[in-house]
Structures are given as C-alpha cells and as structure tokens.
Amino acid sequence: MEAVPLCGLALALALLLWRWWRAAAGGAGRVCVAVLGDLGRSPRMQYHALSLARHGRGVTLLGYLQNRPHGDVLRSGRIRLEPVRDLRGLRVDPKFLQYVIKVIVQAIQLLYTMLKMDQPSYILLQNPPGLPSIAVAWVACLFWRSKLIIDWHNYGYTVMSLSHGRNHPLVQIAKWYEKLFGRLADYNLCVTNAMKEDLWVNCNIKAVTLYDRPASYFKETPVELQHQLYMKLARDYEPFRPRCVAEPVGVDAERSAFTETGEQEGHVLKSRGRPALLVSSTSWTEDEDFSVLLKALVDYEGYINEGVKLPSLVCVITGKGPLKDYYNELISELHFKHIQICTPWLEAEDYPILLGSADLGVCLHKSSSGLDLPMKVVDMFGCCLPVCAIHFECLHELVKHNENGLIFRDSHELAEQLKMLFWEFPTLDSKLHSFRENLRASRQLGWDESWDQTVLPLLEQNE
Template identity: 55%
Template sequence: MDQQHRSDLITNMDQQHRSNLITNMAIAWKIILIIQSGFQANFTAFYPFHQDKSLVVEGFPLAWTVAAAEEREMDRNICVLVLGDIGRSPRMQYHSISLAKAGLKVDLVGYAGTKPHDALIDQTNIKIHAMQPPTSLNGLPGLLRYLMKAIYLVLQLSIYLMFRISKPDFLLLQNPPAFPTIAVAWFVCRLRGSKLVIDWHNYGYTILGLTLGKQHILVRLSKWYERFFGRLSDANFCVTNAMRDDLQKNWSIKAFTLYDRPPAMFKSLDLESKHKIISVLANEYEIFRGDSSNSQDTAFTYKDGETIKYKADRPALLISSTSWTEDEDFSILLNALEGYENLVNNLRNSKKYPRLICVITGKGPLKEYYQELIQKKSFKCISICTPWLKAEDYPKILGAADLGVCLHKSSSGLDLPMKVVDMFGCGLPVCAISFDCLHELVKHEENGMIFQNEQELCLQMQELLKGFPDQQRKIDLFRKNLKTFQRKRWEECWRQTAYPVFCS
C-alpha cells in the first residue's frame, strides 16, 4: 500500500469515526428532547440584542460542523464557563472582559437570560455561546428528575465544550455549581489538551446543605465529588484568604486569592447624575416621584432653573440587592424597618429621623414570598420597592443611595458578598450581617457597620440616620474612608493575580 493511499485511508477512517460520533450524540440528544417536551432551541427571546456582531446566540441543532472547533488566529484561546445566567454572573463577565482586553480570544459559555454588561457585548474578542437552561421536569419523581437533569447537563456541556467552541488553551470555570460542571470540564480538558482553571466563589456542597442538611448523603457525596475533581485542576483562584487557606489545608488545593473589586462603572455620583437616575426610576415607580406638579421633581431632588438641588426634607435612600435565596433572610431587614417605623411614629422623634425609601433589587426563587410579607406591613414613613434593574442602571442607583444593607450569610463562611464590593465601589457605606470572614471586606466603624440580628440593624440605622440629611457625620466618615478602597479596581487586581496564570 503506497503512502498516498495509506494517508487517504486514514483520513476517510477519521471522517467516518467523526461522523459516527456525531450521529450517536445526536441520537442521545434527540432522546433528551423527547423527554423534555416543549424544549425550545431558539433563544432570540432571551437575547433580543443578538444582532450585535460580537454576540452569537446558539441553540442545539442535531447536526453541527467541526469547523466551529478550528484554531483561532490568536496565540491564546480561553473558554469561560458559567453554568448559570451569564448576565447575573458579574465576576465571570469581568474575567471575560479583562481577558479580551489583554488580547485573548474568549468563548463565554453560559445560560441565556439577563442582558450582560454593555462592556462585554461590545468586546469583539468575546463570543457568547448562550445555552438553554434545563426545564423543570416537575412531573417526574424526584430521583428520576435529578437523573434526567444530570444527563441533560452532561450532554449539553459536552456538546458545547467539544464541538461548539474552538480548542481552548485554558478553560476557566466558575464554581459553584460543581455538579456536573467540574467533572465534564476536566474530562474535556484532558481530551482537548487544555488547562483547567477553577474560580472558587464558594463550595457547592455547602449550598446544597442549606436545603438538605449537612449530614444528608447527597451533601456528603457532593463534598467528596467537589474535593476529588477540584484537586485535578491545573490552577485555582478564590475570593478570600480564608477560602485559600481552607482549600490548602483540607483539600490540598493551592489557590490564588483574587478579591472581588468593582470595575470603573461603580463610582460616586454627582447630584445631577443622581437626579437623572432617580428620574428614570420615577417613570416606572411612583415612590421616586415628587409630590409637586412639576414633572422634573423627584422625591429627593428638584430643579431650580438649570440647577439641581436636594429637597430639604428629602427621605433617605436605603438599598439592598439580593438573589432571593435561602442564604439571605430578608425578614431581618423588614423587622428592623418595623422597629425604625415605631421609633419615627413617636411624635417626639418624628423630626429627628427621615422617611425611608427602601429599594431591594434582584431576582430569585423567594422574591414572591418576601413581596407578600412586604405587602402585609403597614408602613407609614417607609416605602419599599423591589425592582429588577438594568445592568447599566444598577451602579447608578448604588451611587445615588445613602446607605446599603447586606443580608448575605455565606453557606461556607468563606466567601464575601459581591454586593458590598459594588456598594463600596460607589462610596456607599454598608450595614452587613456578620459571618466568619466578613472582616476581610467590612471594617466595623471604619467603612460600615456589622450587625448580628434585626435589633442591632435597627439601632445602627437609627444611629446613622439621626438628623439626616443635615447631620451625616458618621456616614460622611465612612465615605471618606472608602476612598482608599475605591482607588483599587478589578482590572488592576486581575492583572496582578490572574493574568500571569493565563500567560504560563
């Protein structure tokens, strides 16, 4: 057999093998589609902005081409994997933007849903692969439902990581969720000769333990799984020094601490900018509107000729953001507000304390539950709204607020609330509920206050807001101290800690 014939035969065999592999996976995928009736492969509704040239929205056709896996012209190709809503995964968006700014090609794989930051969409080096979230399968028994979801996720991730993206030099994975993401990502990296980098935001098994209990067999299996596959990674980042030490001590995983830091969009606002964002919200939410006939007035500001001014009796703007999950008990805030209300309703105190407009922004499974609790409250001097803000509006409302509240309690005690990072980036002091490593971010009586329960939160709000808006001595002190934090941004920290890993 001559050399040319042998070469042609090998090529034909490779093509046949590839064709068989694609056919078999397509059949398996068809089975999942049949089980999950009603599956929709077109995601235009999720991403109406898909016409942007830097954004590719892809469904799950039963045939695909190997051309998607061709090598890019760039020296380095990075896959950033988020098994969640891309638009609600800010840290992984920041990773992607920083990688793109460094001249690397980025394939960002995650679920469609919330619109990502404009800075990410505008990056021509970033290609977004938007996956369809699994359907609920509520009609199936619990164990079968979990099994089918696991099969779905394994197939979905395998298809995208093997066939829909170019061969990555590095695969950067957000954890949690850990299952089945770490195992699939590790397996794909071994097949494609890529390096696996895990960004540890928390431990997945501790989140599972919130609903099942720490001793549940699934929680223990999840812990073993997370530890086993986590140790197979090539490099690791984490969000606190406490988590870095825990990973090293208990799992023998060496990680670099990459603190969350706000990008430049999170900043203090001047009065005119505050008036603009409040006016935007006033178009949709009545509590932000002024009580005069002038449509340019808001509850906080008014226009005097061409000058924007604060109202002398303006309310204080209190803000909190949440994913409305079990690790945040918002009854603490509602009960603290009730205590504040009772104080203000005392006629002797009515002029000492301001009215409050409380904004709780976010999406999540427990939102409706807490909205019902809010409706049952009969507040007189407190107004509450629960909007979902656009990515570009969220930093602005933080910059316009007077005080932030954080109720995030880490399931592991080892991660830090990103919402506080965002608030600090805007120069906004925070009252935060205590947990083990919070001191790495919030310095009590220096840049904010730490509370243990609703009674302490109520007392802190009274202390900080007494005499508002004329007297803000402690709030002003906290804002002054936050200027040091505001000077160090995400890009600088990322360049120092993460960039060298991707250049190795």
C-alpha cells in the same frame, strides 16, 4: 439502511478528530469563561472576560442567557457569547431521580457545547455550580489539550445544604465530587484568604486569592445621572414618582438625591427633610433572610412615631430569585407611613448608578460556607457607599466595623444602627458621612489592576 446512521456516526467522529488535531495551532490564546448559570447575573465572570479581551485574547463566554450581560461585554469585539439552554420544566418523581436526570442531561448538553466551540487554551470555570460542570470541563480540557482554571466563589455542597441539610446523601455526594474533581484543575482562584486556607487544608487544593473588586463604572453618581435614573424608575415604581433631583441643597450637597416637590397628605414626603435612600440587592435565596431587614424597618418606623428626628426612607431591594414573591407578599402586609419599599430588577448599566446615588447599603448575605464575601458590598464600596452587613465568619476581610460600615447580628441591632446613622440626617458631622469619607480616602485596587497582578502572570508563565 443500517449503514446510514453508522456513516453519520463515523463522519461526526472524524469531524471531532479533525478539530482536535487542528486545535493545537488554532486555539492559542483563546479562553472559555464558563458558568452553568445566568451570565447576566455572573458579574465576576463577565469581568474575567473583559480583562482577557483587554489583553487581546479571544473569549468564549459560555452560560445561560436569561438576563442581558453588561453592555461592555456585548460591545466587545473579542468576546463571543456561547449560550447554553437552561433546563426548565423537568418534572420526575421521586425528586432524587429528577436531580440525577437533570445532572446527566446538563452534562451531555454542556460537553456538546464545549466540544463544538473554538478550541481554547484555558477553560476558566466558576464554581459553584460545579456539578456536573467541573467534570465536564475537565473532560473538555483533555479533548482540547487545554488547561482548567476553577474560580472558587463558594462550595456547591454548602449551598445545597441550605435546602437539604448537611447530612443529606446528595450533599455528601456533592462534597465528595467537589473535592475529587477540584483537585484535577491546573490552577485555582478563590475569593478570600479564608477559602484559600480551607481549600489547602481540607481539599489539598492550592489556590490564589483574587478578591472581588469593583469594576470602573461603580462610582459616586453625579446629580444629572441620578435624575435620569429616578425618572426612568418612576414609570414603574411608586416611591420615585413624587420625587425628582434638583440642584444640590443643604449641608450634604454632594449627596443630594431626593428633593420634595410638594406635600401629600399621609405621604412619605410629609416627614422631615428629604428621604434617605437605602439600597440592598439579593438573589432572593435561602442564604439571605430579608425578614431581618423588614423587622428593622418596623422598629425604625416606630422610632419616627415616637418623635425621634429621623428621615423617611425609600428602601430599594434589587434582584431576581425564587423567594422574591414570598418576600413581596410580606412587604405588601406592612403599612408604613414613613417608609416605602420597592423591589425592581435593574439593567446592568443602571445598578451602579443606583448604588452611587444611595445613602446607605444593607447586606443580608450569610455565606453557606462562611468563606466567601458578598460581591454586592464590594460594589457598594466602589461607589463609596457605607454598608450595614450581617455578621459571618470572614466578613472582616471586607467590612471593617466602625470604619467603612457596621456589622450587625439581628434585626434589633440593625434598627439601632439605622437610627444612629440617620440621626438628624443629612449632616456632615454624622457617622454615616465619616464612613463615606473613609471609603473615599481608602480606595483600593480596582478589578483591572487586581486582575493584572494576580491572573495575568499565571497565564503568561504557561505560554
């Protein structure tokens, strides 16, 4: 009887060895794009997969399947999804032990998944999260004789420090781990020049900057598509129910979004003109303090009550995350007459349509490292949507104050900016309109062009 498990182990080892020796011929060109997170909420990694597929590469897109990836990913015949099971419900005391057990289980689970997939020439890994995925991907690359590329979106240890503090032992371990195993990658990408410099100076890691760029479907939305989206949202969200999209009206015809369908006592429609559509998006985590926006909206409501000629607002905050219930509770305690707020989760195809329909975007992302840039602003700019963004160190690499948007530091400054931008809205001689015109005139490279210039040569020179 004891020989049975030994035979099974031997067969498993033989199968792995066979796959390993077979790999050299069978894996040419294939790339594993991996993230130890939700693929549906990892747009940059989806873009990598689509770019690779566009150049004829087979792609294994590996990660959690909690939310549906974009339809372009699902329809691609060259992209195969490799799901990783998300570990939930693990409850062990103390917390430190729970974290250690989770990391160990994730490492085993991820390594098993990487070793059973088709052999890749490259593993392109998102960081963060990098613990344990960087070490596991490095081991898998040794097994497959593949090259490891790390795409640095931020530092994992700085994200952890938001919850635990910079000096917590777990944060210090994560920092040491990230620097050590980050050096083992064959190539490194990063999202800003500031991060590129920091990786070199503090980690001795040489990286290439690949800025986030909007995909081709981030663009201004035609009125017909606006109407379809609002009718869809109206089934579940009150702010959209009394509104519809009609023929463009007024001086800002090309930006027509909402038109009145009738007056209701005490309803937001009773305020002057059509309401302005304000959009933000978030993962509802500690690095975004949405009380800043809520306080600014309280001030904005006060301006209207004082007689300032401002439009009513529909504020849409999209996303999922751990603090969503907390902020929804705060929102429920606000009793606005001229502002309505809703917090939907949108499908990947609907989100660009919403941005392309909006009048102003707001970003409350504060980088934990000060070295990454908010992709949500990139998407907004792709839709020629002006942005008010909260200040942090390298934000100037993306948001040009008083050119394509405004940068604020607190709720009072944001409220003043909203008042200035929406003064006698809508009008063609407003600051808001000039920002949009600047965005239209200064359209930069899209994702496809930027990727082809930055990443494609890196792959081709090594094959």
